[in-house]
Every structure is written in structure tokens, then in C-alpha cells.
Amino acid sequence: QAFSLAVIPGDGIGPEVVAEGVKVLKAATANEDATFELTEYKLGAEHWLATGETLPEDTLDKLRGHDAILFGAVGAAPGDTRIPSGIIEREMLLKLRFSLDHFVNLRPSKLFPGVPSPLANPGEVDFVVVREGTEGPYVGNGGALRVGTRHEIATEVSVNTAHGVERVVRDAFRRASARRKKLTLVHKHNVLVHAGHLWRRQVEAVGREFPEVAVDYLHVDAATIFMVTDPARFDVIVTDNLFGDIITDLAAAITGGIGLAASGNINMDRTAPSMFEPVHGSAPDIAGQQKADPTAAILSVALLLEHLGLDAAAARVQDAVEKDIAGRGTEPRTTSDIGDAIASL
Amino acid sequence: QAFSLAVIPGDGIGPEVVAEGVKVLKAATANEDATFELTEYKLGAEHWLATGETLPEDTLDKLRGHDAILFGAVGAAPGDTRIPSGIIEREMLLKLRFSLDHFVNLRPSKLFPGVPSPLANPGEVDFVVVREGTEGPYVGNGGALRVGTRHEIATEVSVNTAHGVERVVRDAFRRASARRKKLTLVHKHNVLVHAGHLWRRQVEAVGREFPEVAVDYLHVDAATIFMVTDPARFDVIVTDNLFGDIITDLAAAITGGIGLAASGNINMDRTAPSMFEPVHGSAPDIAGQQKADPTAAILSVALLLEHLGLDAAAARVQDAVEKDIAGRGTEPRTTSDIGDAIASL
Numbered sequence A, B: 001q002a003f004s005l006a007v008i009p010g011d012g013i014g015p016e017v018v019a020e021g022v023k024v025l026k027a028a029t030a031n032e033d034a035t036f037e038l039t040e041y042k043l044g045a046e047h048w049l050a051t052g053e054t055l056p057e058d059t060l061d062k063l064r065g066h067d068a069i070l071f072g073a074v075g076a077a078p079g080d081t082r083i084p085s086g087i088i089e090r091e092m093l094l095k096l097r098f099s100l101d102h103f104v105n106l107r108p109s110k111l112f113p114g115v116p117s118p119l120a121n122p123g124e125v126d127f128v129v130v131r132e133g134t135e136g137p138y139v140g141n142g143g144a145l146r147v148g149t150r151h152e153i154a155t156e157v158s159v160n161t162a163h164g165v166e167r168v169v170r171d172a173f174r175r176a177s178a179r180r181k182k183l184t185l186v187h188k189h190n191v192l193v194h195a196g197h198l199w200r201r202q203v204e205a206v207g208r209e210f211p212e213v214a215v216d217y218l219h220v221d222a223a224t225i226f227m228v229t230d231p232a233r234f235d236v237i238v239t240d241n242l243f244g245d246i247i248t249d250l251a252a253a254i255t256g257g258i259g260l261a262a263s264g265n266i267n268m269d270r271t272a273p274s275m276f277e278p279v280h281g282s283a284p285d286i287a288g289q290q291k292a293d294p295t296a297a298i299l300s301v302a303l304l305l306e307h308l309g310l311d312a313a314a315a316r317v318q319d320a321v322e323k324d325i326a327g328r329g330t331e332p333r334t335t336s337d338i339g340d341a342i343a344s345l
């Protein structure tokens, strides 16, 4: 099989961690009947500064032609006032997720043996968050009136559809059915009544197709409590775009930090390529110094391989990462040291 | 001074913890020039089941006549399908917060010596969250179309005004100025552009009146990370209604649990009585068994006393709680044992 892969290294530490991801991808598939043709796309804050482009339509069209996308990180240095706040995030990263219909934002959290957690007694943490990726408060349906005056009003509209909720809920049930058979819906239906009830009804309806899966519900505030007091209770969590954003950062924190957190922006209908990216940002403060941990990017490559049906290669990457992590000492290693080590396991 | 206090014990463990709050209130003010006249109001899930009333207008009018409100907890047992989901929360608790213009939802988080935290190395945790209480996604401005069909659309609108944001931001700056002089705005302005920018501009503008306060910004997802990796960095956090709901439960969890978390729903303009309530819910599973920890209700009484200008009495309650907590052993105590102990310190 020949796969065509788009690579978007992005800004800051993005290029460094993506390079290690590609290294491991090649090592893991060396003995497979699979070849990868890589095409690099320059996008992100640096590219915007150089060209004024966020994500031109023809670039988006070209990206559609690939089998999958490997994404590093985007974003300018926090102090850089030349770039309007959030423009790269919205007009590039979110635009990709929305345009390519990445309705499953998959974020696994596993506390690997040997990884320190900020929790005193984390227990066995191994869950995945299925975050909706194309709706909710992320749709950009807000506005403002009388801006800058004492009478300013600013609104943000969360949009939720039966179509959008049902498909992501079904995906979450499938994953739960293939795992420990427990699904937790996280929402805030006692306050966000309309959206909340849509989510609850979809979970109830789709749940009838999966009688083997036990269903639980938590308000998002309570979910953050359990995340630090009893994270072992979670198997698959399904939630909306914003709640998912919040709880997956927390989930990453309790399982060793965003340096280890992988994610997939997945179009399960395969009408457009899916995109795999570490949860961390571009970390401009340590960029170009070989200080970044490429593990999250490498674990994202494992998700990518799995999505392409290369399950054996995906498992190989996952195993190599687990072995490398278990053996990590206090000796500092460069970004490429870590990539080399994982690629050779 | 004669104060008129409304007491809403509510459901589940509400009456038990409120009784201890009142006990401590009386002990702490025994030698003050202050008397309290208490009026009890029956409201909550049980009351709804008995009468079909959530919060009648005439009850609300009577409540307006008091100097402050002490609130226990409301909510039916999770399995109780007789009560439409969220109706008590919205039509009673949130209706009180909105009608009485409780724009400062004050939630202090302090890790008292002797209290176990789920964090391995919490450090010195002592911050307050100033959560906006009358706007944001809590306004009930959502709707749904084609409910129950494949074409259902459900929306939730977050409404934010210059008036609403400015006043809560000013309150947060005042508190920061009286504390360690650090304010962190928590929002998600890279996605929720319009609301986020309103919040940022208000923080910038009001901040000019408080040059002594250092201002920091965190996206809500990042804030949850720091909450578990470095909570000592926080002094005063100001944030919107929904983000505040989420991070204060997490904050409670890392500082010993919601059994210790107090809150005030405060109308700083004093155009209506403020309301003080433990962050925890009605815990129907342990109701009526003298198993509930009344500490959160008692600490809420300390906030109430402070709000009424009885600073010495407030400090006495706070000190007594800290002493009691420091001496807590493994011996189980009843709800009223704990109240007695704190009242006598």
C-alpha cells in the first residue's frame, strides 16, 4: 500500500517533534507492505508573518488529497503582538478540523508505568476522551454589539445538532464496546438544558445498539473532581467540544503532562483525511533547542497508523514508547535522542 | 445591630449542615453587639414534590427583605424521575442568584494544614475564585428546533455585557489588591473571541486603577493543568460563570474536597441580600444520618459574617475551623459533633 501523508510541522517545537514522529513512522513500517510519500506544508504563525496566509483554499484542497495529516503545533510567542490573538488557531487549526469534518477528536490518557503523576494515588489510569470536534461553542457563531462602550454585549453561541452529536456518540460507544465497556457522558444538562438534553437523548438512543456498554453521566464540574480523585473509574468519555478541550488538558496533566498526550482529529466517514497532532502547543520558549519531548507526536503517529489500518505498526510504536518511558532516567536527552531510542526499540 | 437572616435548609444533607452553621454563627457572635433573627424557608426538591412550587414570587419578595441568606443544598436523589432534571437548580437556585443579582460568586480555596489532598505535592494552596454569577452560558438563552428528529438543532447562548464583566472584574481586583496582589483571568479567548475580548479589555481597563496588582491570563484548559501541577501560583482568579463552575469544583477537589468548600453569592452593590452556601450538593445517599461534614456550611457562615461587616466573628469561625481541622483524627464524628467542636473553639 502506498500512503500519501501531509506533514504540517508548524511553529516552535512543531518541526522538531514532527521530525521524530516521521522517524518512528518509517522505522515502524519498514517491514510492512506500506510506503509513505510525505508532502510538507508550511503553515502557522511564522508562515502568516511571512505571507499573511492562514490557510488558503488551494492549500486546503491539496490537503484533501492526502490519506492523512501529521500536524506539529502552531502559535506565536505569547508576547508577539504582530499576530492578532487566536487567528492562527481559528483560521488554520480549527478551520482544518471543521473543513475536514474531524468530528471525533480522540484523546487517549494512559498513565504509563514509570511516569510521575501529580496525583498522590492515581491508580490505573487508562481512558479515552471522545471529544466532539465540529460543533458546540467552537462554531464561531458569536457576535458583539456596541464594542468598546459601557453598553457592549458579546455573545457566543453553542450549536449542537442531532447529526453531529449522534455520530460522535456512536463512535464513542463503538470504542467503549471494544474496551472496558463503560461510557461516561460529560455535560452540564442541568444548566445547558437544550444542548444537554440533545446529548442525553442521543446517548440513550444510540446506547440501545450497545446493550453491553454501561452508561454513566457526570456534570463537567463533577467530572473534574473524579479526574483527580478517581481517574481509574473512566473508560470512554464522550463530551462536547469545549468540555472536551478542558477535561483533556486536565487528563493529560494527571497522566504525566501534555508532553505525552496524543490526539487524533478523525473523520470516521473518511470523506476527508484525518489529522494527528500532539495536544501540546508550539512552546516557543524552548523551540529549536532540542529540548522538547517528542513522545506526544510519536504517540500521535501510532494513532495515525491505526487509522490507516496498520494496526501492527501502531502497536509497535505504542510498545516502543511504553518501553522507552519505563526506562527513562534523570539523564536529559535531546528531542532526537528520544526519537532515536523509540525508533530502535 | 439586629440582622434578619433567611435560612433555606433545602434537601438531603442541607438541613443537617445548615443546623451546624447556625450553631456556629450563634456561638461566634455571642459576645458581639449583634443579634440574628432567623426565618426558615422551605424550598427545594422535597418542597416541589409536595407543592409543585420552585420559587414563588412572593417567597422571592420576602427573601429580598432579609439581610442575608444561608443556603444548604437542593436536589433530589439522582434516580428520582418524578422531578424534571435541573428544574430545582434552574428555577430556584439559579433564579435566586439571578434575581438577587449575585454577580460575585466567591469561592475561596485553601489547603488547611492537616487536610489530605489528592495531589502528591500541592504546596501552599490559598486562592479565591471570583466567578461571575449573573451572565455567561448560564442565562438560559438557548433553544431547540425539530426536537426528537434527525434534524434537531439545540443552541446555548452565552451572554456577556460590559456592565456585568466590569463589575465582577473590579471586585476581583479589589480582592487581589487586599491579598497577594495577583490576578489571573481565566477564559478561552482564542476560541470564544467576542466574549473573550470583552473580558480581556475589561481586565485591562479596570487594571489601570490597580497598578499594584500583577495580571496574568490563562486559557481555561491550561488553568486546569496548573490547578494540579502548581496551584500555589494562584491568588485571585476571575472568570465567567461556566468556567468558574468547572474550576471551582476542581479547586475544591485539590484542597480536600467539596466537603470543605464554601461559597458566597454576593451582590456587592447591596441592592438585595447575598446568599452563602456550601459548594457541595444535597448528597441524598447520606442524608439524615449525621454523616455529612458541615465544615463547608460553617465556612460559608464565615463568609456571611464578613459580608455583614462582622469581621471579628468571621475570623473566629475561620480560626475555629482551622484548629478543628488540624486536630482531626481518624475517629468518625457526627455532623453535630463537628459543629459542636467548632462552636466551642
Ligand SMILES: CC(C)[C@H](C(=O)O)[C@@H](O)C(=O)O
Binding pocket: A089, A090, A093, A094, A245, A279, B190, B191, B221
Ligand atoms: C489551540 C486551541 C484552539 C485548541 C482547542 O481549543 O481545541 C487546543 O487547546 C486543543 O485542545 O487542541
Ligand SMILES: CC(C)[C@H](C(=O)O)[C@@H](O)C(=O)O
Binding pocket: A190, A191, A221, B089, B090, B093, B094, B245, B279
Ligand atoms: C447546581 C448547579 C446549577 C450549580 C452551578 O452550576 O452553578 C452548582 O454546580 C454550583 O457550582 O453551585
